[in-house]
Amino acid sequence: MSATAPASSAYWLPFTPNRYFAEHPKILAGAKGAYYTTSDGRTLFDSLSGLWCSPLGHAHPAIAAAFARQPHVLDFAPSFQFGNPQAFALAERVADLAPGSLDHVFFVNSGSEAVDTAIKLAIAYHRARGQGQRFRIIGRERGYHGVGIAGISVGGMVANRKTFAPLMMNGVDHLRHPWDPAEMAFSRGQPAWGAHLAEDLERLVALHDASTIAAVIVEPVQGSTGVLVPPQGYLQRLREICTRHGILLIFDEVITGYGRLGTPFAAQAFNVQPDLLTFAKAITNGTIPLGGVLVDRNVRDTILHSDSPAHAPEFLHGYTYSGHPMSCAVGLATLDAYASEGLFQRAAELAPIFEAAVHSLRGTPGVTDIRNTGLMAAVELAPVPGKPGLRGFTTFEHGFNNDILLRAAGDAISLAPPFISTADQIHSMVDSLRLAITAAQAAG
Numbered sequence: 001m002s003a004t005a006p007a008s009s010a011y012w013l014p015f016t017p018n019r020y021f022a023e024h025p026k027i028l029a030g031a032k033g034a035y036y037t038t039s040d041g042r043t044l045f046d047s048l049s050g051l052w053c054s055p056l057g058h059a060h061p062a063i064a065a066a067f068a069r070q071p072h073v074l075d076f077a078p079s080f081q082f083g084n085p086q087a088f089a090l091a092e093r094v095a096d097l098a099p100g101s102l103d104h105v106f107f108v109n110s111g112s113e114a115v116d117t118a119i120k121l122a123i124a125y126h127r128a129r130g131q132g133q134r135f136r137i138i139g140r141e142r143g144y145h146g147v148g149i150a151g152i153s154v155g156g157m158v159a160n161r162k163t164f165a166p167l168m169m170n171g172v173d174h175l176r177h178p179w180d181p182a183e184m185a186f187s188r189g190q191p192a193w194g195a196h197l198a199e200d201l202e203r204l205v206a207l208h209d210a211s212t213i214a215a216v217i218v219e220p221v222q223g224s225t226g227v228l229v230p231p232q233g234y235l236q237r238l239r240e241i242c243t244r245h246g247i248l249l250i251f252d253e254v255i256t257g258y259g260r261l262g263t264p265f266a267a268q269a270f271n272v273q274p275d276l277l278t279f280a281k282a283i284t285n286g287t288i289p290l291g292g293v294l295v296d297r298n299v300r301d302t303i304l305h306s307d308s309p310a311h312a313p314e315f316l317h318g319y320t321y322s323g324h325p326m327s328c329a330v331g332l333a334t335l336d337a338y339a340s341e342g343l344f345q346r347a348a349e350l351a352p353i354f355e356a357a358v359h360s361l362r363g364t365p366g367v368t369d370i371r372n373t374g375l376m377a378a379v380e381l382a383p384v385p386g387k388p389g390l391r392g393f394t395t396f397e398h399g400f401n402n403d404i405l406l407r408a409a410g411d412a413i414s415l416a417p418p419f420i421s422t423a424d425q426i427h428s429m430v431d432s433l434r435l436a437i438t439a440a441q442a443a444g
């Protein structure tokens with residue numbers, strides 16, 4: 001396969017500067033374990049588990065086997081009016097891993113669809129209990145909830161939103177994000193400062209009145225804008241305020257779900273119970289698209305026992321590929337692998353090694369903050385004056401041209417290595433990042 005990607009290529013790459021890419025193509029041609037291979041034969045350490053989705057590493061034999069087997073059993077079944085054994089089995093397994101009364105699962109195909117679905121569930125729930133006037137959804141600055149209209153509306157990434165401003169959902173407002181480098185730079189784990197920022201929600205309640213607010217949606221750890229770790233007590237306070245005002249709390253766990261913090265979900269790591277929880281990515285180790293929403297028992301019961309006739313669907317929502325037997329078979333094999341290889345536990349054990357390694361970058365010229373929790377971290381770099389994002393981009397380029405696949409979030413570099421990584425691999429990942437940061441600094 002050729003490494004060339006001519007400007008005339010038919011393939012339009014997502015979230016990629018396509019004109020630049022045509023001149024500087026980056027083709028990943030193979031992957032095994034914690035490494036990718038480029039089309040020119042170089043090996044790159046996978047420092048972000050793909051796009052946060054492959055904690056088991058690549059080419060896992062049990063997943064490959066489940067993938068190969070399932071088309072011979074059931075390749076597709078209509079998702080409307082019919083069930084299939086793989087979807088039932090996986091829903092049970094997902095619910096078993098979830099905290100508290102999150103015991104029902106609505107399957108979708110991606111994180112963006114999971115967010116859309118969770119928001120619709122929140123609205124449908126309030127309507128079913130006679131509070132249809134609750135239509136507002138509160139998101140958060142710097143939040144990323146995918147690219148659907150609902151997701152960019154509640155999301156807080158300005159660049160993703162500005163072009164589509166006329167399409168934004170009505171009734172959305174935003175909490176401030178909880179990152180303040182003046183107070184929390186170089187915190188290890190949850191910053192001690194900042195729980196009071198959750199009181200922003202009380203301000204929005206006072207502004208809009210609780211009777212108009214359906215739900216608050218947050219990522220427990222904001223991933224895509226560079227691993228913003230919630231201050232100690234912050235999520236608990238959000239939970240208390242939501243409960244006091246009858247507002248649903250949605251955790252978007254598309255990145256944090258399935259062991260990234262050493263527990264199945266971040267909800268357990270932070271000991272905060274959401275009413276709805278979105279997941280995707282690592283549920284299939286990234287091998288095949290699958291996402292879903294874990295739904296609290298009371299929310300589901302309220303919607304199911306609304307006044308729709310017995311022959312009509314209670315919740316008019318779903319995708320052709322909801323509960324796809326292929327995805328669910330792969331999901332089952334993935335959950336089996338996490339369990340049999342003890343990988344959530346392994347992520348928890350690697351976390352302090354990872355924390356120490358990442359924080360060893362403190363003092364490297366140009367590093368202005370380091371944030372981490374579990375097996376996720378970000379290293380914030382001083383921007384090139386007047387050119388936000390360029391430093392992060394140049395660092396990523398240096399990594400790619402050497403031995404590491406990096407992910408830049410603006411001028412921060414995010415890290416989320418596979419759970420199968422060894423301590424040696426973690427150390428050499430950080431060494432490679434140090435070299436890339438230094439080279440990008442030297443480039444000016």
Ligand SMILES: Cc1ncc(COP(=O)(O)O)c(C=O)c1O
Nearest residue numbers: 110111112144145146252254255
């Ligand atoms: C928290 C969060 N929500 C939603 C999404 C969107 O997921 P997808 O790209 O599968 O639509 C992402 C993707 O990174 C995410 O991090």
